[in-house]
Amino acid sequence: MAGNQSPIFSRVGDVQGSVLMLNPVGTTGAGYTGLDANTYSIYSADPTNGGFVQRIRLKSNNTNPANVVRFWMCNANGDYATTTTAPQTPTATISATSGTMTPGTYYMKVQALDAYGQPGSFSSEISNTVPSTGNNIVWGWSAPATVTQGVSGYRLAIGVAANQEQFVIANVTGTSYTQNTTFFTGQLGNQVGQFTGYIGNSSATFTTSLLLNTTLIGEVSIPAFTASATAATADVDYPLNIAVPPGYRIIAGLGTTTANGIFATAIAGKY
Numbered sequence: 001m002a003g004n005q006s007p008i009f010s011r012v013g014d015v016q017g018s019v020l021m022l023n024p025v026g027t028t029g030a031g032y033t034g035l036d037a038n039t040y041s042i043y044s045a046d047p048t049n050g051g052f053v054q055r056i057r058l059k060s061n062n063t064n065p066a067n068v069v070r071f072w073m074c075n076a077n078g079d080y081a082t083t084t085t086a087p088q089t090p091t092a093t094i095s096a097t098s099g100t101m102t103p104g105t106y107y108m109k110v111q112a113l114d115a116y117g118q119p120g121s122f123s124s125e126i127s128n129t130v131p132s133t134g135n136n137i138v139w140g141w142s143a144p145a146t147v148t149q150g151v152s153g154y155r156l157a158i159g160v161a162a163n164q165e166q167f168v169i170a171n172v173t174g175t176s177y178t179q180n181t182t183f184f185t186g187q188l189g190n191q192v193g194q195f196t197g198y199i200g201n202s203s204a205t206f207t208t209s210l211l212l213n214t215t216l217i218g219e220v221s222i223p224a225f226t227a228s229a230t231a232a233t234a235d236v237d238y239p240l241n242i243a244v245p246p247g248y249r250i251i252a253g254l255g256t257t258t259a260n261g262i263f264a265t266a267i268a269g270k271y
Contacts, residue, residue: 009271010051010052010268010269010270010271011269011270011271012269012270013268013269013270014046014051014266014268014269014270015265015266015267015268016042016043016044016265016266016268017042017043017056017263017264017265017266018263018264018265019040019041019042019252019263019264019265020061020261020262020263021040021069021252021253021254021258021261021262021263021264022254022258022261023038023254024038024253024254024255024256024257024258025038025039025253025254025255026038031070031253031255032070032216033214033216034070034072034074034214034216034251034253036253038253038254039072039251039252039253040251040252040253040264041249041250041251042056042250042251042252042264042265042266043056043244043249043250043266043268044247044248044249045244045245045246045247045248045249046246046270046271047246047247048246049246049270049271050243050244050245050246050247050248050271051243051244051268051269051270051271052241052242052243052244052268052269052271053240053241053242053244053250053266053267053268054239054240054241054267054268054269055237055238055239055240055241055266055267056071056237056238056240056250056252056264056265056266056267057235057236057237057238057263057264057265057267058220058222058235058236058237058238058262058263058264058265059233059235059236059262059263059265060222060225060227060233060260060262060263061260061261061262061263062225062227062259062260063225063226063227063259063260064222064224064225064258064259064260064261064262065224065256065257065258065259066221066222066223066224067221067222067254067255067256067258067262068219068220068221068222068254068255068256069219069220069222069238069252069253069254069255069262069264070216070218070219070252070253070255071216071217071218071219071238071240071250071251071252072214072215072216072217072250072251072252072253073214073215073217073244073248073249073250074214074215074248074249074251075214075245075247075248083120083146083148084112084114084118084120084121084144084146084147084148084149084151085112085120085121085144085145085146085147086111086112086120086121086122086123086124086144087110087111087112087123087141087142087143087144087154087175088123088141088142088143088144088145089141089142090108090109090110090123090124090125090126090139090140090141091126091138091139091140091141092106092108092126092127092128092137092138092139092140093128093137093138093140094128094129094130094131094135094136094137094138095135095136095137095138095178096134096135097136097180098134098136098180099133099134099135099136099179099180099181100133100134100180100181100182101130101133101135101136101137101179101180101181101182102130102133102182103129103130103131103132103133103135104129104130104160105127105128105129105130105160106127106128106129106130106137106158106159106160106179107125107126107127107158107159107160107161107162107163107164107165108125108126108127108139108156108157108158108159108165109122109123109124109125109126109156109157109165110122110123110139110141110154110155110156110157111123111154111155111157112143112144112147112151112153112154113151113152113153113154113155113171114147114148114149114150114151114152115149115150115151115152117152118149119155120144122157123141125162125163125165126139127162136178136179136180137178137179138176138177138178138179139156139158139176139177139178139179140175140176140177141154141175141176142175143175152171153171153172153173154171154172154173154175154177155168155169155170155171155172156168156169156172156177158179214251217240217242217250218238218240219255220236220238222236222262223236244268250266252264
């Protein structure tokens with residue numbers, strides 16, 4: 001028997017967005033991850049009960065060339081896009097002070113969190129080898145070159161293979177962190193309270209989208225539009241009909257350059 005036999009209905013309409021998207025995402029790679037400063041938040045679900053998005057309506061703002069709009073769902077680690085750049089010059093220094101790390105090579109990437117909690121780009125990867133039990137690794141970095149809304153902290157991703165960082169240390173203040181506890185690639189959850197999250201399978205290639213739980217959920221082609229005083233331009237509706245978890249949001253981004261921008265409006269309801 002199903003655990004919940006009660007039907008759910010939207011208690012109130014929830015139309016959000018009406019966002020004018022002007023700038024395309026920065027690179028081809030970022031165009032498919034959603035982790036770009038030029039993505040736009042067009043819907044945020046109710047933080048307690050979630051929401052239901054019926055469709056997203058797209059309208060051309062005046063004359064525009066053909067384009068594509070992509071949509072992602074993410075777990076709202078930050079409510080706004082950020083142009084804060086990656087932390088610089090990561091370092092990894094072995095310390096001889098007491099620790100319990102298992103000997104081996106460890107890898108790290110770090111990103112800055114702005115004043116809204118929105119993460120910027122990841123730094124380059126750094127690694128070092130712990131020679132024997134009892135050593136620590138002191139991870140270090142410099143502040144981002146560009147900071148638009150301040151830096152509220154940093155988030156580290158650490159792993160035991162290149163580009164497979166899987167454990168997250170959620171919010172570090174300052175520009176260094178001493179790791180003195182080892183972890184296991186097959187372990188879920190916290191490790192002695194130090195590692196605050198597990199983000200992937202040990203055989204998975206690391207991607208920053210895992211940290212945001214950002215998933216590409218769809219895309220739609222936008223035809224070229226010519227504005228007219230006597231004829232309407234076409235409506236472009238992208239149907240979703242999906243329940244959105246509490247606090248999650250939907251973001252959108254343009255595939256290429258636009259002349260006058262595309263309006264995006266989410267037609268939804270709150271439970």
